[in-house]
Amino acid sequence: MTAVAALGAESRFPQRKANVLVAAMRLQQAPMIIALVVVVVFFQLATGFFLRPQNISNLLVETVPLALIAIASAIMILMGEIDLSLGSVAGFTAALGVASMAHLGWSWEAGLLVFVVSGIAAGALQGLIVVVGRIRSFVLTLAGYLVFYGVQLALLGPSSRIPMPTSPLSNLAFAKLPLWAALTVVALLAAILAYQAVSRWRHRAERPSRLALRLLVPVAALVAGVCAALYVEESGGFPLQFAILVILILVFSFVLSRTVGGRHLYAVGGNPRAARENGIRTGLVRWTGFLVAGGLAGLAGLALATYTSGADSTTGTGSLLLSGIGAAVIGGISLLGGRGSVWGAFCGAILLAAVQNGLNLMALANYLIYIVQGLVVLGALLLDANIRRKLVTQ
Amino acid sequence: MTESILDRPPVFEARGIAKKFGGITALEEVTLALRPGVVTALVGDNGAGKSTFVKCITGVIQPDAGVMQVDGEHVEFRDPRAARRHGIQSVFQDLALVESLSIIENMYLCSELRIRALGIPTPVLDRRRMEQRARASLQRLGTTTIQDIHAKVESLSGGQRQSIAIARAVLEEAKVVILDEPTAALGVEQSRQVLNLIGRLREEGTAVMVISHNLREVFEVSDQVAVMRLGRLSATYETSSVTEEEVVAAIMGAEGVRS
Numbered sequence: 001m002t003a004v005a006a007l008g009a010e011s012r013f014p015q016r017k018a019n020v021l022v023a024a025m026r027l028q029q030a031p032m033i034i035a036l037v038v039v040v041v042f043f044q045l046a047t048g049f050f051l052r053p054q055n056i057s058n059l060l061v062e063t064v065p066l067a068l069i070a071i072a073s074a075i076m077i078l079m080g081e082i083d084l085s086l087g088s089v090a091g092f093t094a095a096l097g098v099a100s101m102a103h104l105g106w107s108w109e110a111g112l113l114v115f116v117v118s119g120i121a122a123g124a125l126q127g128l129i130v131v132v133g134r135i136r137s138f139v140l141t142l143a144g145y146l147v148f149y150g151v152q153l154a155l156l157g158p159s160s161r162i163p164m165p166t167s168p169l170s171n172l173a174f175a176k177l178p179l180w181a182a183l184t185v186v187a188l189l190a191a192i193l194a195y196q197a198v199s200r201w202r203h204r205a206e207r208p209s210r211l212a213l214r215l216l217v218p219v220a221a222l223v224a225g226v227c228a229a230l231y232v233e234e235s236g237g238f239p240l241q242f243a244i245l246v247i248l249i250l251v252f253s254f255v256l257s258r259t260v261g262g263r264h265l266y267a268v269g270g271n272p273r274a275a276r277e278n279g280i281r282t283g284l285v286r287w288t289g290f291l292v293a294g295g296l297a298g299l300a301g302l303a304l305a306t307y308t309s310g311a312d313s314t315t316g317t318g319s320l321l322l323s324g325i326g327a328a329v330i331g332g333i334s335l336l337g338g339r340g341s342v343w344g345a346f347c348g349a350i351l352l353a354a355v356q357n358g359l360n361l362m363a364l365a366n367y368l369i370y371i372v373q374g375l376v377v378l379g380a381l382l383l384d385a386n387i388r389r390k391l392v393t394q
Numbered sequence: 395m396t397e398s399i400l401d402r403p404p405v406f407e408a409r410g411i412a413k414k415f416g417g418i419t420a421l422e423e424v425t426l427a428l429r430p431g432v433v434t435a436l437v438g439d440n441g442a443g444k445s446t447f448v449k450c451i452t453g454v455i456q457p458d459a460g461v462m463q464v465d466g467e468h469v470e471f472r473d474p475r476a477a478r479r480h481g482i483q484s485v486f487q488d489l490a491l492v493e494s495l496s497i498i499e500n501m502y503l504c505s506e507l508r509i510r511a512l513g514i515p516t517p518v519l520d521r522r523r524m525e526q527r528a529r530a531s532l533q534r535l536g537t538t539t540i541q542d543i544h545a546k547v548e549s550l551s552g553g554q555r556q557s558i559a560i561a562r563a564v565l566e567e568a569k570v571v572i573l574d575e576p577t578a579a580l581g582v583e584q585s586r587q588v589l590n591l592i593g594r595l596r597e598e599g600t601a602v603m604v605i606s607h608n609l610r611e612v613f614e615v616s617d618q619v620a621v622m623r624l625g626r627l628s629a630t631y632e633t634s635s636v637t638e639e640e641v642v643a644a645i646m647g648a649e650g651v652r653s
Contacts, residue, residue: 203525204544259517260506263499277490279475279504338494350413 017381032330035379036354043358050358053235056228060242061173065090066356067245067349069324070331072296074345077328078256079289080269080337081130081137085144086324088251089122091302091316092148095155098162098311101169108167116295118306122242123294124147128289137290137360145321153313161312164305173306175180176237179229185243186225192250193218223253241303248299252342265289270338319356319373326377352376397587399617402429403466405601406482406570411450412600414644420446421457424627426620428570428601433592435612435633436605438622439645444605447622448572452484453477464569482570487578489559493548497540500547501562531561535594539587553584560591570601577611589615609638624648 043050069086076083097115100106106114126144130137152307156162164170177185190315197214229238256262267275268285276282304315329335355376359369404427404650413421421443428434438444450457453471462469464480471477477484491500498521507524508515527545537557540550547555556576563571573592577585592615595602612619613633621629621644629644 087438091630111644203522204542258519258521260508260519261517263495263506263519264504267492267503269497270492274490275503277474277486277488336494339494 030345032332032351035376036347036351039351039354039358039376043354043361047358047361050361053098053232055357056362057176057232057235057239059353060228060232061307062357063350063353064241064245065300065307065320066241066323066327066353067249067346068266068296068300068303070327070345070349071249071318071342072293072300073321073325074328074331074333074340074342075252075256075265075293075296076137077325077335078269078338078340079265079286079332081274081286081289082325083123083137083141083290083293084321085122085126085141085148086293086300087316087318087321088145088148088152089297089316090120090301090304090320091152091311092122092155093118093298094305094311094315095162097298097302098164098305099155101165101167101312102162108169111167111169112302115305116298119298119301120295121293124287124291124296126291126294128307130290131283131287149317152311152316155309156313157220161310163310169302170306173239173303174241175239177240177243178237179233182229182238183226184242185238185246186222186229189225189246189250190218190222193221236298237348241306249342249346256342261285261288266338268338285302319370323352323356323373323377324349329381330377399429399432404428404463405430405465406451407463408447408451409461409463411447411457411462413446413450413455419625421450422625424460424622424625426627426630428603430569430601431596431599432618433596433602433604433616435616435619436603436622437609437612437619437641437645438608442622442645443625444622445534445574446625447637448484448574448603448605451477452482452572478566481567482572483563483566483568483570484572484574485556485563485576486560486574489555491547491555491559496546496614497543497550497558498524500558501531501565503526503562505566513637527565528561531565532557534598535561535564535591537561537587537591551584552580553587554626555590556580556584556588560588560595564595564600570603571595572603572605574605576604577606577608577609585611610639613638621645 008251017192040050049055069090072086073083093115096118097111100114101108122144126137129135130140130326133140153160182193194215197218198211201211201214232238256265262287264275264280265288267278267280268282275285300320301311301316305311327348328340328345329348331340331346331348333340333345352373355373356369359372364372406428407426409425411421411424412419424443424447424532426447436444436447446455449455450460451462451471453474453476456470462471464482469476471480471482474484492503494524495503502524507520507527509518509520510516525543532543534539535557537554540557542556547558548560560571560573560576576588576592580588589611592602592604596603596617602614604616616633619631619633619636619641620627621631621641623645624647628647631641631644
């Protein structure tokens with residue numbers, strides 16, 4: 001904050017100060033980061049061990065499936081659709097993937113493909129029906145939610161559970177990166193964010209003071225990443241899954257913001273009619289979005305299956321889907337479509353995973369956990385709406 | 395205006411355009427030439443066939459009869475893209491802008507410049523080149539009120555949005571620009587911006603056709619006035635040699651003087 005205040009004082013016009021603050025909020029997903037700090041402090045005080053390395057490591061692993069569903073939801077919401085079947089698709093792919101290895105004796109590499117391909121297929125099928133049949137995605141995926149859960153139960157059979165055979169895949173949730181690798185990922189992330197910040201600053205020929213502001217995000221990411229990597233080293237290392245997640249988000253962020261297809265996705269969500277009139281093949285764009293979201297749900301199924309060492313009737317159920325959608329919305333993915341970034345959805349997922357983790361540590365009754373989670377989403381939404389309103393009037 | 399500009403060879407010519415919807419004749423024998431550096435105003439009452447005619451010459455719908463020529467060559471537009479390929483650009487009333495995207499992104503929507511690797515275009519946007527060209531294009535058109543071309547379109551005024559839509563239309567070699575009621579939703583000052591923009595296009599030698607209900611603007615900006623009535627082109631005037639009363643009479647169908 002002091003850096004921000006200093007930048008404001010240095011400017012020529014008093015109005016600039018407010019502009020800088022607003023820019024800082026815009027840049028940093030400010031409400032979410034404030035909320036995250038509040039949540040972390042609260043749970044540390046309430047439990048006394050929220051911040052222990054082992055728990056941070058657990059938290060990072062628990063974030064993965066939620067974040068994957070959040071990105072998938074973000075893609076759907078960005079293009080003006082919604083997918084209520086993502087949780088069920090994750091459960092279905094988990095059941096199919098584990099079954100392929102446990103019952104059919106397929107190798108773990110083939111199993112990995114089953115997770116991803118079945119998710120993509122589920123998304124592609126639903127997307128095809130939505131686009132060609134001109135059905136609202138809300139309704140179709142509500143049906144899909146039931147159908148895929150039914151298929152999941154059918155695959156699981158009477159025992160309702162298939163354990164994951166031992167393989168590199170079964171251990172994925174607990175695999176750790178050596179410190180140097182974790183630091184490399186962090187450095188890579190910070191470098192990419194810094195490159196983006198500098199190129200954006202140079203691109204727009206902004207004042208030098210804006211560069212410092214823009215560099216806050218990469219510097220914060222670097223510091224937080226290095227601290228986290230060093231800190232969780234004590235618990236055995238940085239979770240491999242989380243590192244993979246970060247790389248995946250980098251890729252999605254690039255595709256959505258820097259490629260033709262990504263911008264078309266935003267255009268389709270922002271104003272479908274204008275997109276069509278400009279010659280964008282909106283049906284194809286939407287279908288591709290469904291397909292990619294399905295693939296991400298498949299990866300979420302994999303993350304869940306490795307975390308629970310198998311698939312059962314609860315895999316992909318519960319609050320996973322709604323938390324994922326909530327994380328995307330908290331992260332600034334506007335329900336109007338066409339506005340927001342996957343980074344927001346990622347931050348939102350971390351926030352909600354922290355709340356879930358903390359509530360579990362407090363050993364609260366199950367009903368309370370649901371109620372508190374719901375209230376956190378509501379609170380973040382109100383805060384978010386408030387700030388956005390200020391941005392508009394500014 | 396002077397005699398000379400209407401003597402220029404037309405860049406676009408439609409002859410005998412006819413269109414029926416079921417049993418209803420929407421267009422009959424419409425013939426119109428658009429010349430470089432000439433602003434043509436298309437006027438007429440509601441239902442006179444203005445929109446249908448514009449849709450025919452921009453490839454939105456296909457005429458039942460008639461021929462079209464671009465630079466003297468016979469053309470047929472199966473879809474709006476075909477018309478655009480021949481340099482016929484149009485800005486409809488809804489502007490077709492995506493409010494949540496930036497000015498640059500809107501100007502290049504679906505005609506994005508891509509980074510090339512080994513001569514092959516990749517899906518990656520060439521943002522630097524798009525920005526340079528978009529900036530140059532806006533400067534050329536004299537749209538001085540737009541400062542940040544990274545701004546989202548939703549932050550722009552109606553006049554600025556109209557300007558962006560027109561700038562997008564002329565980004566790629568436009569021979570003909572067709573504007574559908576460009577000032578209908580605008581205030582005085584913003585209408586002024588758009589009319590200035592039309593003036594720039596004329597200076598650059600673009601053929602412009604403006605559909606308008608505002609006769610005062612028609613007389614201010616156009617070189618020739620084409621009046622449509624009941625699906626026919628009832629009269630074409632040189633703007634400098636006709637009065638507002640005569641044009642109104644032609645629109646209403648009263649006995650008018652054909653030029």
